[in-house]
Structure formats: structure tokens, C-alpha cells
Amino acid sequence: CGVLAARLAQGDPLSGALRAAGIAAALACTRPGAQDAMPDWAEVQASLTPA
Numbered sequence: 812c813g814v815l816a817a818r819l820a821q822g823d824p825l826s827g828a829l830r831a832a833g834i835a836a837a838l839a840c841t842r843p844g845a846q847d848a849m850p851d852w853a854e855v856q857a858s859l860t861p862a
Contacts, residue, residue: 814855834858 814835818828835855842848 831855831859 815828815832818831819825823831835850838850838854838858839848
């Protein structure tokens with residue numbers, strides 16, 4: 812989904828970029844389709860924020 816590359820390009824450390832990419836992939840797996848299943852950054856960011 813490109814989140815890993817995008818976060819690394821933004822200057823995130825590898826550990827943070829991998830975490831964001833994993834969350835984006837997990838969110839995408841919960842929806843049908845390909846491109847339509849991709850979460851937007853706000854959804855990923857909401858999952859990155861501790862409850």
C-alpha cells in the first residue's frame with residue numbers, strides 16, 4: 812500500500828514506518844476490494860494513537 816515508503820520518505824524511523832505500514836495493511840484486509848480497501852492516512856493515524 813506504499814505506507815512504508817511514504818513514511819520513510821517523510822523521515823519516520825524504520826520502526827515507526829513499519830508499524831504504520833502494518834496497521835494500514837491490517838485495515839485493508841478488513842474490507843473488500845483492492846484500491847477501495849486502502850485506508851486513508853487519518854484512519855491509520857487514529858490506529859497509531861494509543862487509546
